[in-house]
Amino acid sequence: MNESSRSWQGSAEAPNTDETWSRLAPSAIDSVARYDACRLEIERARVAPGIREKITDPVYSVRNLFSSWEHLVRRMESDWQLPGQYPISAYTNDLDARDQLQIAMGTLTEEAQAELSILLAALDARFVRESVLDEVGELRPWLKPSSGEEPHGFWLRKPRDHPW
Numbered sequence: 001m002n003e004s005s006r007s008w009q010g011s012a013e014a015p016n017t018d019e020t021w022s023r024l025a026p027s028a029i030d031s032v033a034r035y036d037a038c039r040l041e042i043e044r045a046r047v048a049p050g051i052r053e054k055i056t057d058p059v060y061s062v063r064n065l066f067s068s069w070e071h072l073v074r075r076m077e078s079d080w081q082l083p084g085q086y087p088i089s090a091y092t093n094d095l096d097a098r099d100q101l102q103i104a105m106g107t108l109t110e111e112a113q114a115e116l117s118i119l120l121a122a123l124d125a126r127f128v129r130e131s132v133l134d135e136v137g138e139l140r141p142w143l144k145p146s147s148g149e150e151p152h153g154f155w156l157r158k159p160r161d162h163p164w
Helices: 001-008 017-023 026-045 063-078 086-107 108-128
Strands: 131-133 157-159
Touching: 017 063, 017 108, 026 063, 026 086, 026 108, 063 086, 063 108, 086 108, 108 131
Parallel strands: none
Antiparallel strands: 131 157
């Protein structure tokens, strides 16, 4: 484990998703629940009726989006030592999750945004610290946002060291 990965573990400067959720105000939880309820209906509408009723929680809930982003950051900080394979398609999925997280944050109440923006800013800063601009476009052939738009922001960065 490198020095940067040791520096955030257990520190107040680097909140994690589970800790943040355990401290959210009830009104923030309600705001997140409203977004998640809408997201659940979107996800359920995309599957056959027999499957639809079995889906009770959205895959792309606000908490899951935060967890995905945090998991990527932790993998990068650990120099990819966390168990399991990590194909480049997973990196694309995690960048998509970060885009969806931005959209979700924009729908939440100001209170929920204020509480969750602390976690998001910490995760974003950690991502930036563990990545560099992909100035020559090394990963560009594989990084295509699902929105179909030109890559921007985090899509223009690549891990300092990557497993591919």
